Amino acid sequence: MNELTVSLAAFTSLVALVFALVTTDRWHRRRLTHHSAWATAMSLFAIGSFALWWATSTGWSNGIFRVFFTAGAILNVSWLALGSIALLAGDRVALPLRRMLALFSAFAIGVMAVAPTTAPFVTNEFPRARDHFGALPRTLAAVGSGLPALIIMLGALWSIARLIARRTPALAGARRQGAVSANRLVASNVLIAVGTLVLSASGSLAGRFGEERAFTITLSVGVVILFVGFLVPSAGSLQQPAQHR
DSSP states (O other), X not given: OOHHHHHHHHHHHHHHHHHHHHHHHHHHHHOOHHHHHHHHHHHHHHHHHHHHHHHHHHOOOHHHHHHHIIIIIIIIHHHHHHHXXXXXXXXXXXXXXXXXXXXXXXXXXXXXXXXXXXXXXXXXXXXXXXXXXXXXXXXXXIIIIIHHHHHHHHHHHHHHHHHHTTSOSSOHHHHHHHOOOHHHHHHHHHHHHHHHHHHTTHXXXXXXXXXXXXXXXXXXXXXXXXXXXXXXXXXXXXXXXXXXX
């Protein structure tokens, strides 16, 4: 057991939990769709981080890896992307996607609850999905993380391009519901994209630091960047009068 890795996993878990509570409180007070999506995403992030913390403290097992893989690799990024879509496109686009994502999440949780394993887990070895699961769980991870990450990146580029063209990044529906300034909207989407890239960087760090430490480093840095990105539009919208709820 590496004390630094355990400490980083603990730090990430606690930050993610605080993050989830803050975004849930923002959603409760303002009832904006991007807040609800981010609250869900950060709750999943906290669950995955706590699973990593538990694993680095006591060792990996079948159940712990299923929780870690489901919350982190399959579901988390999809809900992050939904928040970006809600900010840029508004409820007319985001709400139907939210219903579809809820169905996808339920299906993924069901699959991961019963998916057979193809190899036993070693307690002190960071598991790889391809070594332990068949095609369906790995396909769900590719769909749940790859496409949403691309959407987040494209959203950030869209925001920057619209701002350079002196046009508001958000479409009309999003402008009516959120009342977030163009600069804040761009900053939020860029920070979320950067945070997503950092979270995806564990592969390059794995060879240098070891896989568990790579994940804890990238999770720690990534969650802080995401937290700042999510607070940017919220800080602006909190100053809006009540009719913008």
